[in-house]
Amino acid sequence: MAGARRRARERALELLYEAETKALSPTLLLAELPVAPEEYAAKLVSGVERRAQDVSDLLGRFATGWSVERMPVVDRCVLRMAVYELLDEPDVPMAVVLDEAVELAKTYSTEDSGRYVNGVLSAVAAEVRKDE
Numbered sequence: 001m002a003g004a005r006r007r008a009r010e011r012a013l014e015l016l017y018e019a020e021t022k023a024l025s026p027t028l029l030l031a032e033l034p035v036a037p038e039e040y041a042a043k044l045v046s047g048v049e050r051r052a053q054d055v056s057d058l059l060g061r062f063a064t065g066w067s068v069e070r071m072p073v074v075d076r077c078v079l080r081m082a083v084y085e086l087l088d089e090p091d092v093p094m095a096v097v098l099d100e101a102v103e104l105a106k107t108y109s110t111e112d113s114g115r116y117v118n119g120v121l122s123a124v125a126a127e128v129r130k131d132e
Contacts, residue, residue, distance in 0.1 A: 006100060008038045009044065009104060010104065011037045011038065012041040012042075013108065015030065015037065015041065016045060017073060025049060029045075030045055047084045047085075048080045048081055054087060055080050055087070058083050058124050058127070059083060062120050062123040062127075072113065078101050078104045078105045078109070078113075078117055079117060079120055082098070082121050085097045086121070086125055086128050093132070094125050097125070098118060098121050098122065101118075
């Protein structure tokens, strides 16, 4: 299951990145795909769009030093996906959300991205998942 979820997150990241770079709505991009992505990837992509305002508000408050618009695109997509998971996927443990996001950032973005993503998500998680 963990391997399938990791692959789904990687695919969701690819789709969110593609939607952003093409200036398309994520759900429109999903609808145009010739083959639908795995269920959890589609859930992440559509969830990021559905909760865009809440996600942006949280990132705007906790992403110190960078406006969300100035972040590297991959970091922004990773953060949006992870904040969505923290908000709407309570069955996914907070530690898993943070670990997966940090790994995606380290793999697909800059050398410093893992630490930055961890810091932002830790602050968001402390607010939205107080009980964990």
